Amino acid sequence: MVGRTVASVVAAGTAWVVYRGGARRPPGGVARWTRRNHRGESVTLWGGPSVAAGSLAGLAVQPGLPGRVRFAGLLVGATAATLGCYDDLAGGGDAKGLRGHVGSLRRGELTTGGAKLVGIGSAGLVAGALTRPRGDGVVNRLLAGVLVAGAANLVNLLDLRPGRATKAVVVSAVPAMAVRGTAGDCLAAPVGAALALLPADLAEQTMLGDAGANCLGALLGVAAAAGLRRRRTLAVVTVTVAALTLVSERVSFTAVIDATPGLRDLDRLGRRPA
Numbered sequence: 001m002v003g004r005t006v007a008s009v010v011a012a013g014t015a016w017v018v019y020r021g022g023a024r025r026p027p028g029g030v031a032r033w034t035r036r037n038h039r040g041e042s043v044t045l046w047g048g049p050s051v052a053a054g055s056l057a058g059l060a061v062q063p064g065l066p067g068r069v070r071f072a073g074l075l076v077g078a079t080a081a082t083l084g085c086y087d088d089l090a091g092g093g094d095a096k097g098l099r100g101h102v103g104s105l106r107r108g109e110l111t112t113g114g115a116k117l118v119g120i121g122s123a124g125l126v127a128g129a130l131t132r133p134r135g136d137g138v139v140n141r142l143l144a145g146v147l148v149a150g151a152a153n154l155v156n157l158l159d160l161r162p163g164r165a166t167k168a169v170v171v172s173a174v175p176a177m178a179v180r181g182t183a184g185d186c187l188a189a190p191v192g193a194a195l196a197l198l199p200a201d202l203a204e205q206t207m208l209g210d211a212g213a214n215c216l217g218a219l220l221g222v223a224a225a226a227g228l229r230r231r232r233t234l235a236v237v238t239v240t241v242a243a244l245t246l247v248s249e250r251v252s253f254t255a256v257i258d259a260t261p262g263l264r265d266l267d268r269l270g271r272r273p274a
Contacts, residue, residue, distance in 0.1 A: 003063035008192030010061050015054025015193040022046050045088050048212030051193045052081035058189025065185050072127035073222045079123035080152050080218040084210030087112040124149025131226040143238045148221035150241040155217030157248050162271050163202045165213045166194040183227025190219040202270040
């Protein structure tokens, strides 16, 4: 509990300091980081790098975390944040979704989304393998890798409304953080960082963007890969994440959430009225 508290406090403090220090004068100027949200209002993307910086800082100082798991989280978290930021700032928006990026790669075109797919996918496979116990089978390591990369993408798919991705991460983290274990230890930092900027996100002053959402998702995946020891459970969770990603190609998550009473209430909690 002490270790998790330390990680959460460091993560939250770092995220807030980075956000407050750079929101008004981010690298490259305000315009470079400004985007239109779902209302058509201007918000800054600086919240994403801030959440990522806090998550990685908290993970780095987390006492008692196994070295291999810590390295896995730092590796894939930094990769996801960096490539997500690249996509946020340089993405042209020509290719959309998993199908669009894969199609571009098949044609020999490397879009910013394609770079993210390859980079986060590769880092996810390495990180997933590192989270497994020594001597664990190849199948389990592969499943863990796919889970880490898939979670990074899935959380990003949810970042279409204020606070939605953060709420999803926090709700997913509750079971692991309620008990002792490596999974809960891994989640203390990203949850702390995300909650620190949740008020600004809900107020529509900033958004996570790909940098923040991909990083949070990747760390959620690392926690799950490290905590799920049974192959059957690991396989079920991995297949579920993959299935939701494929479903998102044809089904709007926003439409489903708006049509489901419990999900709709949680999604709108703390948000400005429509």
